[in-house]
Amino acid sequence: IYSHRGRLAVTLVAEEREAFVAGARRAAATYNGGVPGPTLIADPGDRLDVRLVNRLSRPTNLHTHGFHVSPGGNSDNVMLDVPAGATFDYRFDIPRDHAPGLNWYHPHPHGDGARQLFGGMAGTVIFRSEAERRGASAAVRDRVLVLQAPEWDTAGQLKVWSAGLLASQVRLVNGQLNPHIALRPGETERWRIVNASVSDFFDLRLDGHQLTQIAADGNPYSRPVTTDVVSLPPGGRAEVLVRSDTPGTFALHALPADHGAGFVSPDLVLATVHVEPGLRGVGGRRPFRPEPLLAPLCDLRTRPVDKRRTITMSMTGGFTIDGKKFDHDRVDQVVELNALEEWTIVNDSVLIHPFHIHINPFQVTHIDGVPVDEPGYRDTVTVRPRSSVTFRTVFEDFTGTSLFHCHIVPHSDLGMMGVFQVV
Ligand code: C2O
Numbered sequence: 173i174y175s176h177r178g179r180l181a182v183t184l185v186a187e188e189r190e191a192f193v194a195g196a197r198r199a200a201a202t203y204n205g206g207v208p209g210p211t212l213i214a215d216p217g218d219r220l221d222v223r224l225v226n227r228l229s230r231p232t233n234l235h236t237h238g239f240h241v242s243p244g245g246n247s248d249n250v251m252l253d254v255p256a257g258a259t260f261d262y263r264f265d266i267p268r269d270h271a272p273g274l275n276w277y278h279p280h281p282h283g284d285g286a287r288q289l290f291g292g293m294a295g296t297v298i299f300r301s302e303a304e305r306r307g308a309s310a311a312v313r314d315r316v317l318v319l320q321a322p323e324w325d326t327a328g329q330l331k332v333w334s335a336g337l338l339a340s341q342v343r344l345v346n347g348q349l350n351p352h353i354a355l356r357p358g359e360t361e362r363w364r365i366v367n368a369s370v371s372d373f374f375d376l377r378l379d380g381h382q383l384t385q386i387a388a389d390g391n392p393y394s395r396p397v398t399t400d401v402v403s404l405p406p407g408g409r410a411e412v413l414v415r416s417d418t419p420g421t422f423a424l425h426a427l428p429a430d431h432g433a434g435f436v437s438p439d440l441v442l443a444t445v446h447v448e449p450g451l452r453g454v455g456g457r458r459p460f461r462p463e464p465l466l467a468p469l470c471d472l473r474t475r476p477v478d479k480r481r482t483i484t485m486s487m488t489g490g491f492t493i494d495g496k497k498f499d500h501d502r503v504d505q506v507v508e509l510n511a512l513e514e515w516t517i518v519n520d521s522v523l524i525h526p527f528h529i530h531i532n533p534f535q536v537t538h539i540d541g542v543p544v545d546e547p548g549y550r551d552t553v554t555v556r557p558r559s560s561v562t563f564r565t566v567f568e569d570f571t572g573t574s575l576f577h578c579h580i581v582p583h584s585d586l587g588m589m590g591v592f593q594v595v
C-alpha cells in the first residue's frame with residue numbers, strides 16, 4: 173500500500189481467525205486477515221495514519237519498530253494499550269530526514285506480546301530513499317521476506333510459546349513453507365528481510381552465493397559488506413543484494429543458531445531459489461551498482477560522550493534488567509534531549525539476548541570491550557552469553573517515554589524490559 177500526496181491512511185484490523193498460512197487454513201493472529209500483515213510504502217516527510225481496530229479478545233497496541241518518531245500521544249506510544257473491542261487512531265509524522273529502509277510493525281502489549289506475534293501479527297513498512305523515488309536503484313527487483321516461526325498442534329491450533337519451541341521445524345517466508353524464488357541470471361535483486369519471529373535467530377546462507385549486505389535495521393550502510401552468512405536476531409532487518417550468474421537450484425538456509433545453554437536450532441531450508449536461464453528481465457543485465465543505496469555514516473565515535481550507562485540483562489530471579497522486572501509505572505533511565513550517550517549492555521546469563529531500544533537507532537562501537545567498525549546504525553543487537561556490547565546514540569528530536577528490552581518477546585513479556593524517558 174503506497175502513500176499518496178504525502179499521506180498514507182490505512183486500517184489494520186487485529187483479529188484471531190483462520191488464515192491461509194503454511195499451505196493450509198490454520199488458526200492465526202492477524203492484521204487484516206493475513207500472515208504477515210500488509211506492507212506499507214511511504215517516504216520520509218510523509219504522514220502515516222493507522223486506524224487500529226482491536227477484534228482480539230485481549231488488549232493490543234501498535235509499535236512501529238524502527239521509526240524515529242515521537243513516542244508520545246497517538247504516535248509510537250507503546251505505554252498505552254487498546255482494549256479488546258476498541259479502535260485507536262495512530263498518527264505517525266515521519267521526519268523528512270528519516271533514514272530510508274525496511275521497518276516493521278507489531279503488537280507490544282506487555283505480557284501478551286509473544287502470543288500475538290507468534291500468531292502472525294507483523295507487517296513491514298518501507299521508507300523509500302530519494303534515489304529510489306527517482307528510480308535509481310542498484311536492483312532490478314525488490315523482494316520483502318518476512319521470516320516467522322509459528323507452530324501448530326495436530327488440531328491446527330497455535331501452540332503456546334515455550335522454550336521447547338526452539339525445536340520448532342516451522343520456518344515461514346511471507347507465510348509460506350519453503351517458497352520458490354525465481355531469479356534471472358545476471359540480474360541483481362534486493363532482498364529486504366525482517367526477522368519477525370518471537371525468539372529465533374536466523375543465520376541466513378544462500379548456497380553457492382555471497383550476499384552483499386547494504387543496510388541493517390532500516391539504516392543504510394556506508395559501504396557494502398559481502399559475506400556468506402547474514403545474521404538476524406529477532407526484530408532485526410537486513411537488506412542484501414543477491415546476484416546469480418549460474419543457472420541452478422539453491423537453498424536459502426537458516427543455519428543452526430546457538431542460543432546458549434545447549435539450545436541449538438536445527439539447520440532448516442527457508443526457501444528454494446531457482447536461477448532459470450530462460451528468464452530474461454525487463455531491465456536486462458543492469459550493472460551492479462550498490463552506491464545509490466548507501467549513505468555516509470554519521471560517526472559518533474569521534475564525538476564527546478555526555479553520559480555513560482551500563483545496563484545488565486540477567487536471568488537470576490526471573491528475566492530482569494538491572495535486577496528488576498519491568499514496571500510500567502517506573503522510569504529506569506532518564507536521558508536528556510540531544511545527549512550523546514554510550515550504553516554498555518551486559519548479558520549476565522547463559523542464554524543469548526537481542527537488546528533493542530525504541531525510537532533511537534545506535535552505532536555499535538565495542539563487543540566485549542574490543543572496538544568494532546560497523547558500517548551503519550542498528551536498533552537491535554545480539555548480546556552473547558556472558559558478553560557485552562557497547563553502543564552510542566543521540567537521543568534527539570523527541571522527548572517522552574518508551575522502552576528498551578530483550579527482543580526475545582517471551583523474555584520481555586516476563587520482565588526483561590525497562591523504561592527510558594527523554595526530558
Ligand atoms: Cu520490535 Cu519493543 O519492539
Ligand code: CU
Nearest residue numbers: 237238529530
Ligand atoms: Cu521496537
Ligand code: CU
Nearest residue numbers: 525578580583
Ligand atoms: Cu532475552
